[in-house]
Amino acid sequence: MKLAVLIKHVPETDNLKIDEKKGTVVRKGVESIINPLDLYAIEEALRIKEKHPPASITLVSMGPPDAEKSLREAIAMGCDSAILITGREFSGSDTYATSLVLSRVLKKTGNYDIILCGERATDGDTSQVGPAVASFLDLPVLTYVSRVELSDNEVEVDRIVEEGIETYSASLPVLLTISKAIGVPRLPTLKGKKRAKSASIKYVHFDKSLFSPGETGLEGSPTMVVKLFRPVVKRKSVILKPRNEKEIDESIERLIDFISERVEL
Amino acid sequence: MKKIKVLTLAETSDGEIVSESFELLAWARSLLETEESEGESSASSEKPQLEVISILPGKAHHPEELCYRGADRVIHLVQDEFQHFLPEVYRYALLEIIEREKPDVFLASATTTGRTIMPYLASKLRTGLTADCTKLRYDIETGKLLQTRPAVGGNVMATIKTVFGNVQMATVRPNSMRTPDSDSSRMVQIESLEFPPEKLRSKVRFLKREDFDKGESLHDARIIVSGGKGLKKAENFKLIEELAKHLGAGVGASREAVDRGWITYPHQVGLSGKTVTPEIYIAIGISGAIQHLAGMQSAESIISINIDPDAQIFSVSDFGIVGDLFEILPRLIEKLKERKKRAPEAER
Ligand SMILES: Cc1cc2nc3c(=O)[nH]c(=O)nc-3n(C[C@H](O)[C@H](O)[C@H](O)COP(=O)(O)OP(=O)(O)OC[C@H]3O[C@@H](n4cnc5c(N)ncnc54)[C@H](O)[C@@H]3O)c2cc1C
Ligand SMILES: Nc1ncnc2c1ncn2[C@@H]1O[C@H](COP(=O)(O)O)[C@@H](O)[C@H]1O
Secondary structure, three states: OEEEEEOOEEEOHHHOEEEOOOOEEEOOOOOEEEOOOHHHHHHHHHHHHHHOOOOEEEEEEEOOHHHHHHHHHHHHHOOOEEEEEOOHHHOOOOHHHHHHHHHHHHHHHOOOOEEEEEOOOOOOOOOOHHHHHHHHOOOOEEEEEEEEEEEOOEEEEEEEOOOEEEEEEEEOOEEEEEOHHHOOOOOOOHHHHHHHHHOOEEEEOOOOOOOOOOOOOOOOOOEEEEEEEOOOOOOOOEEEOOOOHHHHHHHHHHHHHHHHHHOOO | OOEEEEEEEOOEEOOEEOHHHHHHHHHHHOOOOOOOOOOOOOOOOOOOEEEEEEEEEOOOOOOHHHHHOOOOEEEEEOOHHHOOOOHHHHHHHHHHHHHHHOOOEEEEEOOHHHHHHHHHHHHHHOOOEEEEEOEEEEEOOOOEEEEEEEEHHHOEEEEEEEOOOOOEEEEEOOOOOOOOOOOOOOOOOEEEEOOOHHHHOOOEEEEEEEEOOOOOOOOOOOEEEEEOHHHOOHHHHHHHHHHHHHHOOEEEEOHHHHHOOOOOHHHEEOOOOEOOOOOEEEEEOOOOOHHHHHHHOOOOEEEEEEOOOOOHHHHHOOEEEEOOHHHHHHHHHHHHHHHHHHOHHHHO
16 A cells, blocks of 8 residues: 655744745745644554555655655654655745646656645645645545545545535545544654654655646746735724623623624524 | 626535525626725626626526526536536536636635635646635736735735636635525526536545534534633533524634534634634634634624633624623523513514
8 A cells, every 4th residue: 555645844823924025935934844734644644554554655745945854753753755846946836836746746756545635734725735636646536534444445535524524435546635533643753753863855856857847836836926915904892891790791781782783683 | 898707616405505606606796896886786888798607516406596696597417426526527527618618717615615626627727726715806907817815824815816727716715705685587597418427437436424413514604602722621611502502603612622622623713623704703712823813813793702801812803801701601691591581572
C-alpha cells in the first residue's frame, strides 16, 4: 500500500502579515507550522499504515525551504519519506497552479493507492487543492471524510456534510480530504524524532521535463489578487455592564428586545 | 446588446431544492449592480442583459421554483446517477453543459458539494476559482468578475479576478444574501437533459446517509447560540442547549468546548470548524480568539455574554453583557418561557 499525504507549511495564524501591494502572504519573520488541519490527514495515513502492512507514507509539500521543518515533524510522527517542491518559480501559485505542480510530482514519483489531504489550509482557506489535484490525476475524490475503512482494493468512507453523514465506497486509487472528526492526531515519538533528524528529504526544483515555462507561480495562476482592503466593521457595540440584580434584569430585557427586533421569537 | 450568461449550480436534499440554491440566484441577479444602485433594481438601459441558467442535478419535486426565484432557464439532470453527489459524474455533465452553453460566469454555493465539485471542474477547464466569496461584481467594461473574499482569517478582504480561462468561477458563502421571494408569474423554462449512461460511470458509490438530529445542523439556523470554555463543565452546556431551544436556535461551540467533549465536532464554529452566517450569533463564555472569529464574524448581528470586560469578543459584538453567564442564562431562559406563556396564540 502506497500512501501520500499532502501537507502545507503555513504561517501561524496569530501573526499573519500580508503584502498589500502583491496580495501575497509575507512569510519572512513569521513562524510557520504544519497546517493544523493536515495533522488529521497524517493521522489517518498512519492508522491505515498500521492496519494494512506493508505500507509506506510519502509526504509531499510545495513551499519555501524551511517547510523542511514541517516535513521532519511529520516524519517524527511516523511517516516514511518526504518530498519538498521548492524554488522561486513556484512562489505566488494559486490553488490551480499549486494543484498542477503537486499532481505532476505525484504522478512522477509513484503510483499512490491513496492520497490524503487536509480539509483546508488555514492560510489560503479554500479547500480547493485536494479536489483539484484529484482532477488533474483523474482520480475519484471524497471530501470531508470522517471515517475510513479499507478492504481489498476499496475504501468505505463517511463524509460529514451539511445535514448528516453520508457513506460512500470507492475503488483505489483515490484522493481523500480528511476532516477533523477523524480523531486526535498523535504526537511525535522520541524514536520518530531521532529518525526525522537524519531522514533525507527529496528536493524537487523547477524542471523543464516536468513543467513548461509559465505553468507555475504567479504566471501559471489564473486568479490574481487585484485589491486588498480592511473589512469595514459595522458593529454597533452596545456593551452593558450591569452592577446589581436589577440592572442584570434590565440588560436581559434589552437583550430579548435586541433579538426580537431582528428575528421573530 | 451583449448578454452575460451566468450558470448556477443548484442542489437538492430529499428532492427539495435547498435555500442556498435560491440565494445563488440573488447573487447572479446582483452581478451588475453598482455601489450607487446597490439593492435597487438593475434595469438601466445601457446595461447588458443577464441570462441566468440553473443546473439542477437530481430529481427535484419543484424545479420550476428556480424560475420563480430568478432563473431564466433550468437544466434538470434527472437520471438516477445524479441522485447523489458523485464528483466524476457531476464533472462530466457540467463539462458538457459548459461546452454547450459557453457561460461567462459559473457560480456555486460554498457548501460541501460546491467546494468539492468546483475545483474538480475548474482544473479540467483550466480556469481559476475563488472560494467562499462574500461579494461579486461583474465589470461590464472589462468583462471581468470581481470576486471578493475574506483572506487571512477574515482580517483582510481580497478582491480577485480570473486572468485566464474562459469561464470565471466562484463559490459564494452560504447565508450571506437574502433568499429571493418566489414569484409564480415568472416564465418557466425547464429542460430535462440526459446523457448516455456509459458516460455516467463512477468509481465512487453512494451507500447511505444518516441525518443529524434537528438542531444539530447549523447551516440554515437563523440564530445560533454558542458556548465556550466559560461554561466550565459538561453539565452546564445544557444551559446553552436550553437557551437555543427557547430561541429556536442552532447550537454552536468554541473549540475549547468541543475538545472537552461537551458537544460534538459538527457544532464547532471557527477556523477549524464551520463558518456560519446566521442573522444572530450569540457567544456565551467565549473569549473571541481570532480562530473563533474567523467562523462567525460575518453573522448579521453578534451578541455576547462574558464575565471579562476586556474579552476580545466584545470588539465584534453589536450587543454585549459583561456578567456571569451563570447568573444571566437561567433568568434569560425564565424570561423567554414567560414570554411564550404570555403569547400562546402567536405560537400556533
Ligand atoms: C490552528 C488553530 C485552529 C483553531 N480553530 C478553532 C476553531 O475552529 N474554533 C474555535 O473556537 N477555536 C479554534 N482555535 C482555538 C482558539 O485559539 C481558542 O483557543 C478558542 O477559541 C478558545 O475557546 P473559548 O473562547 O471557549 O475559551 P477561552 O479562550 O478560555 O475563553 C473562555 C471565556 O469564557 C469567559 N468566562 C469564564 N467564566 C465565565 C462566566 N462565569 N460567565 C461568563 N463568561 C465567562 C472568560 O472570560 C473567557 O473569555 C484554533 C486554534 C488554532 C491554533
Ligand atoms: N503547497 C502545498 N503543498 C502541499 N499540500 C498542499 C499545499 N497547498 C494545499 N495543500 C493540501 O491541500 C489541502 C487544502 O488546501 P487549500 O485548498 O489551500 O485550503 C491542504 O490541507 C493540504 O493537504
